[in-house]
Amino acid sequence: MITGIVDYGVGNLGSLAHSLREYGEIRLLDRPADAESVDRLILPGVGNFANCAVRLHDTGWWSELLDAAGERKQPLLGICVGMQLLADFGHEGACGADDVGVxxxxxxxxxxxxxxxxxxxxxxPHVGWNSIRLPNGAQGIFSDIPDKTDFYFVHSYAFDVTDQGDIIAVTDYGIPLVAAVRKGQVWGVQFHPEKSSKAGQRILKNFIAVESC
Structure with missing residues (x-):
């Protein structure tokens, strides 16, 4: 199995690539055309939603990710802002008095x-270790991960999911916040698995084991 990490010029991908190497071949992909050469894709993201969205467009990754998740049905995992980019809209970095979102x-x-x-x-921001709840139990990328396991979070924005059935993990930070989502072969985690010790490694290992449709 070959896992491709989408390199669209956002963040240092070294620690993520290092965390994945023991589970198979890893490729940093800076050309969208190379996405078809891998079995699954990871979309990282740090910083500002709007800036990351612009980078995806400018580098050609936007349409390629839609093709990968849609027509080709390659498993896709978004991490942190990468998860947020899976949404319809994001309000971080939106301009104008009438904020309709990016x-x-x-x-x-x-x-x-x-x-x-x-x-x-x-x-x-919400920074540090926080436990998660699994409303549907330990399955998919959360296989063998107990309820109330701690993961490492760094974020000020959260995914307000339309369909509650797409939520697979929640964390409590004064209020319940979405910690992970899934729809078909598309997954997302708000926390950083590469910074979340053994539990984070398990998430990555489980994602690599996900079978394509």
């Missing part, structure tokens, strides 16, 4: 909103 990939229905707008009164 378009996301639209692979999982919902919007990405500031956690204070969702009702959180705790300190922002």
């Amino acid at each position: 378009s996301g990939l639209g692979l999982i229905a919902g919007e990405v909103r500031h956690i204070s707008d969702l009702g959180c009164t705790f300190r922002v």
Whole structure:
């Protein structure tokens, strides 16, 4: 199995690639045309939603990811802002008084909103270790991961998911926040698995084991 990490000029991908190497061949992909040469894709993301969306468009990855997840049905895992980009819209970095949001990939229905707008009164950003709840039990990329396992989070915005059935993990930070999503072969985690010790390694290992449709 070959796993491709989407390199669209956002963040240092070294630690993620290092975390994956013991589970098979890893390729850093800086050309969208190379996506068809791998079995599955990981979309990382750090910083600002709008900036990451622009980078995906400018580098040609936007349409390629839609093809990969749609027509080719390659398993796709979004991490942190990479998960948020799976949404219909994101409000981080949106301009103008009428904030209608910046378009996301639209692979999982919902919007990405500031956690204070969702009702959180705790300190922002949400940084550090926090436990997760698994409403559907330990399955998929959460196989063999117990309820209340801790993962490492760094974020100020959260995915407000339209269909509750697409939510596979939740974390509590004053209010429930979506920690992971899934729709078909498309997965997303708000936390950083590469920074989440053994539990994070298990997430990555489980994703690599996911079979293509």
